Amino acid sequence: MLELFIYLQKMAATDIKSLIIITTLIFLIAPVFILIYILVYNQRKKRHIEEKEQLRSAFNQELLKTQIEVQEQTLTNISREIHDNITQVLSFVKLNLGMIDEGNEEIKAKINESRELVAQTINDLRYLSKSMSFEHIVQLGFVKTLEMETGRINNSGLINILLNIEGNAYPLGEERELVLFRIFQEVLNNTLKHSGAKYLKINLQYSDELFNLTLEDDGKGFSNKDVNDISGSGLRNMENRAALIGAVAIINSSPGKGCCVTVTLNPFKQQLYIDGNHPDSLS
Amino acid sequence: MIKTYLENKIPENSNAWVFNILLLFQMGFYNLMFEHLFTKYINSKPLIISGLAVFSIVYVYELFFHNPDKIFDYNSITDTVLSVILVLYSLYYYYLLIKDERYVLLQYSADFWWVTGTLFFYFGSIACTLFYEVLKSEPVSSKIYISYISNLLIVILYSCWSYSFICKKWLPQTSKA
Numbered sequence: 001m002l003e004l005f006i007y008l009q010k011m012a013a014t015d016i017k018s019l020i021i022i023t024t025l026i027f028l029i030a031p032v033f034i035l036i037y038i039l040v041y042n043q044r045k046k047r048h049i050e051e052k053e054q055l056r057s058a059f060n061q062e063l064l065k066t067q068i069e070v071q072e073q074t075l076t077n078i079s080r081e082i083h084d085n086i087t088q089v090l091s092f093v094k095l096n097l098g099m100i101d102e103g104n105e106e107i108k109a110k111i112n113e114s115r116e117l118v119a120q121t122i123n124d125l126r127y128l129s130k131s132m133s134f135e136h137i138v139q140l141g142f143v144k145t146l147e148m149e150t151g152r153i154n155n156s157g158l159i160n161i162l163l164n165i166e167g168n169a170y171p172l173g174e175e176r177e178l179v180l181f182r183i184f185q186e187v188l189n190n191t192l193k194h195s196g197a198k199y200l201k202i203n204l205q206y207s208d209e210l211f212n213l214t215l216e217d218d219g220k221g222f223s224n225k226d227v228n229d230i231s232g233s234g235l236r237n238m239e240n241r242a243a244l245i246g247a248v249a250i251i252n253s254s255p256g257k258g259c260c261v262t263v264t265l266n267p268f269k270q271q272l273y274i275d276g277n278h279p280d281s282l283s
Numbered sequence: 284m285i286k287t288y289l290e291n292k293i294p295e296n297s298n299a300w301v302f303n304i305l306l307l308f309q310m311g312f313y314n315l316m317f318e319h320l321f322t323k324y325i326n327s328k329p330l331i332i333s334g335l336a337v338f339s340i341v342y343v344y345e346l347f348f349h350n351p352d353k354i355f356d357y358n359s360i361t362d363t364v365l366s367v368i369l370v371l372y373s374l375y376y377y378y379l380l381i382k383d384e385r386y387v388l389l390q391y392s393a394d395f396w397w398v399t400g401t402l403f404f405y406f407g408s409i410a411c412t413l414f415y416e417v418l419k420s421e422p423v424s425s426k427i428y429i430s431y432i433s434n435l436l437i438v439i440l441y442s443c444w445s446y447s448f449i450c451k452k453w454l455p456q457t458s459k460a
Contacts, residue, residue, distance in 0.1 A: 013421055016414060017428060023410035024432050031402050038377055039389060046386045 064240055072134050072178070079132035087125050094118045127152050131185070134178050142177035143169045143204070146184065150202065158192055160199045167206035172267050176245045180213055180263065183238050183249065187215045187261050190234065195219025195259060213263040221253045299357035303346065306361055310338050313365075313401070317372045320394050324379040334368045359415035366405040366412060373402035393451035400443025407436045 097115045127148075130136045137145050143165065150161040172180070184202070191197050197219030205212040235251055238261070242249035247265035314331050321327030342361045350356035376398050380387065389395050411418075411429055418426055 013426075016417055017426075020410045020414055020418075021428065021432070023413075024407050027406045027409055028403065031399070031406050034374070034377065034402075035399060038381060041381050042387070042389050045381070049384075049386050 061244065064244055068179075068241065068244070075132040076134060079129040079136075082125050082129040082132075087122050087129070090118050090122045090125070094122065137178055137181050138174045142172065142180055145181055146202065146204075149184075149188075153188070159197060161202060162199060163202045163204075165204045165206070169204070169206050170267075172211060172265065173245075176247070176265065176267075179241050179245050179247075180265075183241060183261070183263060184213070184215065186234055186238055187259075191217045191219060191259070195221070197258065209266060209268065211265045211267050213265075214260065215262075216258060216260040218258045221255050221257045221259055223253070223255055297352075297355050297357075300354040303354055303358050306342065306358060306365065310335065310365060313369055313372075316397070317369075317376070320376055320398065321379065324383060330372075330375075334372065338365060338368060357415065359412055362412045362415070363409060366409045369401055369405045370409070373398050373405075391450050391454055393447045393454070396443050396447035396450060400440045400447065403443065404436050404440035407432070407439070 094115055097111050097118065100111055103111070131145075131149060140148070147163065150163045153159060153161050171177070188200065191200050195217050197217035199218050201214070201216045203212070203214040203216075205214075238251070239249045242263055242265075245265065247263050250262045250264075251259070252262075253259035314335055318327050318331045321330065338361065341364045342358060345358045345360050346353060349360065350358070376394075380395065387395070411432060418429065
C-alpha cells in the first residue's frame with residue numbers, strides 16, 4: 001500500500017514536472033512571436049511614413065511649380081498688355097502733342113515738357129514690360145538682363161547698384177536664370193521699399209562647380225521677429241523658388257547691419273529636390 | 284520569489300513573509316514604471332489604479348482569509364495575479380506602441396526592451412507560481428528543475444533590462460554627437 005502510494009506520488013510529480021516545463025516553454029515562445037510581429041509591423045509603419053512624406057513633398061513641389069508657372073504667365077500677360085496697349089496709346093498721345101503748333105512760347109514749352117514726360121513713361125513701361133516677360137529674359141540671358149536692370153535703376157537715382165562679375169559667365173539654364181532674376185527682383189523690391197539703403201552690391205561668382213549670387217545692401221536690416229506676414233512670405237518664397245531649382249538661398253540680416261541674400265547653385269546637379277527644400281536650406 | 288518553495292521549511296520558520304512584503308514593493312515599482320510608459324500615449328491613471336485595486340484585494344484576501352499560516356505562507360495567488368497584470372500591461376504597451384503614428388527605432392528603444400524583459404519573465408513564471416501549492420509539498424530534490432527555469436527567466440529579464448539601461452544612457456550621447 002505504501003509502495004503504491006509512493007509510486008502514485010512519483011507519477012503525479014513527473015506529470016506536474018512535464019506540465020510545468022511544457023507550459024513554461026509555450027509561455028516563452030508566445031512572447032517571441034509577439035515580438036517578431038511588433039518588429040515587422042514597425043518596419044511597415046516606417047515604410048508607410050516614408051512613402052507619405054515622399055508623396056507630401058512631391059505634392060508640395062508640384063504646387064510650387066504650378067504657382068510659379070501661373071505667376072510667370074500672369075506677368076507675361078501684363079507685359080504684353082503694357083506693350084500692346086498702354087505704350088501704343090502713350091505713343092499716340094506723344095504724336096498728338098507733337099502736332100500742336102499753336103500757342104505762345106510758354107504753352108509750347110509746357111507741351112514739350114509733357115512730350116518728354118510721356119516719352120520717359122513710354123521708356124519706363126518698355127523696361128517694365130521687358131522685365132516682366134520671361135521670353136525677353138530668356139532671350140537676353142541672366143547677366144545681360146541684370147546689367148540692363150541695374151543700369152535702369154542707377155539712372156533713376158533711387159539707389160546705387162554695384163554689379164560685379166567674377167569668373168567666366170556661362171548659361172545656367174532658362175528656368176534657373178529666370179528664377180534667379182525673380183529672386184533679384186524680390187530683393188531689389190524689398191531694398192527699395194523697406195531698407196532705406198543707399199547701395200546695393202550684386203556679386204556674381206562663376207566657377208567650375210559652383211555659381212554664387214550675392215545681394216547685399218547697407219540698409220537698416222531686420223530681425224526675424226520684425227518680419228510681418230507679407231514680407232515674411234516674400235522671403236520664404238525666395239527660399240522655395242531657390243530650392244525648386246536645386247539652389248540654396250540664405251538670408252542674413254540683423255537690425256542696423258543691412259541684409260545679405262546669398263544664392264548658391266551647383267549648375268551640374270540636375271536633381272530637383274522632392275521636398276522642395278535643399279537639405280541645407282534654413283527652412 | 285519562485286525559490287520560496289525550494290526552501291521546504293515548516294511555516295513558523297519560513298521566510299515567506301519576506302517575499303510577501305516584497306510583493307508590495309514589486310507591485311509599487313512596476314506600477315510606477317508602467318505609469319511612466321503609458322503617460323506618453325494615454326491617461327494611465329485609471330488603468331494603474333484598477334490594477335492596484337485588483338492586486339490589493341487579492342493580496343488582503345489571501346493574506347488574511349486564505350493562508351492558514353497568514354504571513355508565513357507565501358501569497359502565490361497574489362503572485363500569479365501580479366504576473367497576469369504585468370503581462371496585460373506589457374501587451375497593452377505594445378498595442379499603444381504600434382497604434383501610435385510616430386515611428387520608434389525599436390532596436391534602441393529603452394522602454395521597449397524594459398517591457399520585453401518584464402513580459403518574458405512574468406509570462407514564463409506564471410506556470411511555476413500557478414502550481415505553487417502542489418510543488419510546496421514535494422521534496423526539494425524532485426523540484427530542482429524549478430530553479431533552472433527560474434535562472435533562465437532571470438537571465439532573460441536582466442539581459443533585456445541591462446540592454447534597456449544601455450540604450451537609455453547611450454541615446455542622449457549619440458543625439459548630442
